[in-house]
Amino acid sequence: MTEHWNAIRRHWQLLGPPLRPPPEVVEAYDRALGLARAHVVMLGVTPELAGLGATMTAVDESPDMIAGIWPGDTDTRKAVQGDWFDLPFPGASIEALIGDGCLSVIGAADLRRMLFASIARALKSDGRAAIRLYASPDTLDKPREVRALALAGGASTFHDLKWRVAMTAIAGAPDYTIPVTGIVEQFDRMFPDREELSARTGWELPVIGTIDVYRNSSVVYSFAPAAALIEEARTFFDDVRLASTGTYGLAERCPLLVLRSPKHPE
Structure with missing residues (x-):
C-alpha cells in the first residue's frame, strides 16, 4: 500500500x-x-x-x-x-x-x-x-457506452473517464469493490490504443499513463x-x-x- x-x-x-x-x-x-x-x-x-x-x-x-x-x-x-x-x-x-x-x-x-x-x-x-x-450510479454504464462517450469527447478529463471505467467493472462485486489492478485491466480492454484516445480527446499520453500506477498495486477501491x-x-x-x-x-x-x-x- x-x-x-x-x-x-x-x-x-x-x-x-x-x-x-x-x-x-x-x-x-x-x-x-x-x-x-x-x-x-x-x-x-x-x-x-x-x-x-x-x-x-x-x-x-x-x-x-x-x-x-x-x-x-x-x-x-x-x-x-x-x-x-x-x-x-x-x-x-x-x-x-x-x-x-x-x-x-x-x-x-x-x-x-x-x-x-x-x-x-x-x-x-x-x-x-x-x-x-x-x-457508482444505480444503473451501471456498459463499457461500450463509456468508450463511445470518451471517443466523442464526452468525458471532461482523463480522470473522469478513469472513474467511469472503474465503475463499469464492479458489477456483482462484493461491497462494490475492485482491486485497482482491475481498473487498469478494464481500461486496457476498452482502450487498447492509447494514441487514438489521446488524438480523439486531446489528453496527453503522460496523463493517460497515470493509470499505470495501478498495474502492480495491491490496493482495493470501492465505488x-x-x-x-x-x-x-x-x-x-x-x-x-x-x-x-x-x-x-x-x-x-x-x-x-x-x-x-x-x-x-x-
Missing part, C-alpha cells in the same frame, strides 16, 4: 478533477458545514482543502504523502501522521471533519463502517462531517452507490444527507455525504 501512495504522490501534478477537488468543491464543503470559524480535521492531505476552517489538522498515515503533497504547516494548519480508524484526538472533541474520496480508497464495507464509527466517536455531539463520494453509503452511515449518525459539489465533470457522482448527530455510546 505504501508504494501505491508513493506512486500517486509522484504523479500528483498530472492528476485533475474529479480526483482533485476543483474550487467549487472547496466551496461546497464550506457551504455544507459552515467552516469559517471551526477547527477542521481533514482525513488525508488534499492540498486544495488545506485552507478551510479557521484552523486545521490533517491526518494521514503516510509520511511520504505529508512530505510530498501537504502544502506545509503554518500558524493555522498542520499535518500529523495518524490512523483514520483510530483518530489521534479525544472522544467527542472534533467540531468539523472533512475527507475527499476517503470512503473509496479504504475499500470494503467493513472498513467503511469502521471509518464511520471512528468519525462518530471523535465528533462532538453537535459536530459535523462531510466526505466527498465517488459513487458504492450513494444510497448504500447512506444506509451504512445511518448506523452511526442520526442525520445523514447528500449535498451537491457543483457542475464539474462527474460531479453528479461525487456528492458530499454530510454527517451530523453522531450516535455516542451511553
Whole structure:
C-alpha cells in the first residue's frame, strides 16, 4: 500500500478533477458545514482543502504523502501522521471533519463502517462531517457506452473517464469493490490504443499513463452507490444527507455525504 501512495504522490501534478477537488468543491464543503470559524480535521492531505476552517489538522498515515503533497504547516494548519480508524484526538472533541474520496480508497464495507464509527466517536455531539463520494450510479454504464462517450469527447478529463471505467467493472462485486489492478485491466480492454484516445480527446499520453500506477498495486477501491453509503452511515449518525459539489465533470457522482448527530455510546 505504501508504494501505491508513493506512486500517486509522484504523479500528483498530472492528476485533475474529479480526483482533485476543483474550487467549487472547496466551496461546497464550506457551504455544507459552515467552516469559517471551526477547527477542521481533514482525513488525508488534499492540498486544495488545506485552507478551510479557521484552523486545521490533517491526518494521514503516510509520511511520504505529508512530505510530498501537504502544502506545509503554518500558524493555522498542520499535518500529523495518524490512523483514520483510530483518530489521534479525544472522544467527542472534533467540531468539523472533512475527507475527499476517503470512503473509496479504504475499500470494503467493513472498513467503511469502521471509518464511520471512528468519525462518530471523535465528533462532538453537535459536530459535523462531510466526505466527498465517488459513487457508482444505480444503473451501471456498459463499457461500450463509456468508450463511445470518451471517443466523442464526452468525458471532461482523463480522470473522469478513469472513474467511469472503474465503475463499469464492479458489477456483482462484493461491497462494490475492485482491486485497482482491475481498473487498469478494464481500461486496457476498452482502450487498447492509447494514441487514438489521446488524438480523439486531446489528453496527453503522460496523463493517460497515470493509470499505470495501478498495474502492480495491491490496493482495493470501492465505488458504492450513494444510497448504500447512506444506509451504512445511518448506523452511526442520526442525520445523514447528500449535498451537491457543483457542475464539474462527474460531479453528479461525487456528492458530499454530510454527517451530523453522531450516535455516542451511553
